[in-house]
Amino acid sequence: MAATLSTPSPREAKAAEQERPRSLFRRGAGDHDKAGPVAYVLLAIAAVVSLFPLYWTFVAASHTGERVAQSPPPMVPGGQLWKNISVAWDQADMGTALLNSTVVAGCVALSTVLFSTLAGFAFAKLRFRGRNALLTLVVATMTIPPQLSVIPLYRIITELDWGNHLQSVILPSLVAAFGVFFMRQFLSEALPFELIEAARVDGANSLRIIWHVVFPVARPAMAVLGMLVFVQSWNDFFWPFVVLTQQNPTVQVALSAIGGGSGHDINQAVIMTGALVGTLPLLLIFAVLGKHIVGGITSGAVKS
């Protein structure tokens, strides 16, 4: 796990970013880091391969089921999108699913960010007995497969009569080891000890320090972590699939019903519409905030 500790800090990454234009004017720097035509071609291919399935989802969702099931497959959008959306809506209760996923992912993201920031701050900036051992333990928990806890968790959930309720999906993911580690990496770089000490001198207790010093400094990392956790939670499949039913599904569980049905009259276009509707909210978030998410990942702290 020492691997992660040597990743670049947000500061270093920023410094590297700023250094680049300057090297343009540096004598003798040459063209050693300028992209050639091959690089552009390869990256263009990668971009097409990444985006094509998404484009094709949209194309298939805008045709009739019969047309999608013909060869050659359609390549340009048709005019059936709204009709397919309304069919998918009826078939899998996409409205409930979208609402549920928003609630679940929102709660999980909020609480993970809050608790991870608290724990990350403690691990990064506070001295206490057993700190290093406990941090190692946090990282080690990341390696435990979630499958190992599914059976007893399922048992607890049914015992509490929470089956099919959203809290059964929210509670087990209130905080994540990955988030704790993420915030710890960020805060050890970004938060100077002097700020904390100055606040203590002014008589602030730990809670006030959290509120007035840690949160303002950690805000950018909290935003990135929040988005990443939101995406992960939105896309989570295994556990929701086990505890939720089609009466009260998240988007992923609803999609599994559209796609996994065994009838012969499955409408492929409707399946694709479901996939489109389930993905669109996240793609919109990405279109708007993609730069920040990329920046967050490349700033080095994100590792899972």
Next chain:
Amino acid sequence: MATNVRAEAPPVAPGRPAWRSRLYRFDLKASPYAFIAPFFLCFAAFGLFPLIWTGWLSLHYVDLLKPDVLEWKGFGNYTRLWSNDQFWTALRNTFTIGVISTVPQLLMALGLAHLLNFRMRGRGFFRVAILAPYATSIAAATLVFVQLFNPDYGFINWALDLVGLHPNWYSETWPSQIAISTIVTWRWTGYNALIYLAAMQAVPKDLYEAASLDGANRWQQFTRITIPSIRPTILFTIIVSTIGATQLFGEPMLFGGGVGVSGGSAHQFQTLSLYMYELGWPSRQLGRASAVAWTMLLILLLIGLVQFLITRYRKRHELGG
């Protein structure tokens, strides 16, 4: 400025009531534990406790519908796994799908990161574009690829038809495993590329400049400077991908449609996770499913141990040479 303040005033001014200073000291001592408590409470309740319970269950016969009735089996569930063909098939599938999804994925991610590290136009676009699959859920991605891989009208076979190939991506072992690995690779390559990119940006630029002045071409710079410099990050992604591959569930499950739980009609793409689910839920044998879950943990520990030993051996080897 902050340092000035620190120099001027001691933390507790003399003459303040003693309880105040005691409170201050208590705050200093206890608050770190309070801050990390939510994580450890959550882990204890939803991670550790279930983990141990699963271990206990794995030594019993348990029916999903009567989870309170435990019938002692000792290591019976494990020995039964050992002699069960379907378990070995699932183990083999998990391994082969893991290899054909992880190895090309990480290699391509390395290459992409290297390209993205160049100075170029449209860098921001390329970065967001290759990360877009990460925003797509397992369910949505798998459903799309099920369409693309459809043997009769799928886009991929339509294209392969042009060169005379016509694989059946569902019924045949290798094609189905390649198809599933493709989904995994598609979703994670861009993400890993950005992680590598982060590590590459931390490599000092002087190293490249020096190498380029010494006449090293780009490939040599890549293999002799970039790769050695980011080795810790590479190791980390290998560990994370290995864990992910061991847990693979959603992709094969949804890829198989109606027979997804059994991983295809002949279990040709059933992974350990799927096998565990099939035993525990459709077959209602929670004890045996628990044994599979613990076997997965043991396998991961074994892989971790091997990786640790290899790293240690290499370190010693390098220090010696």
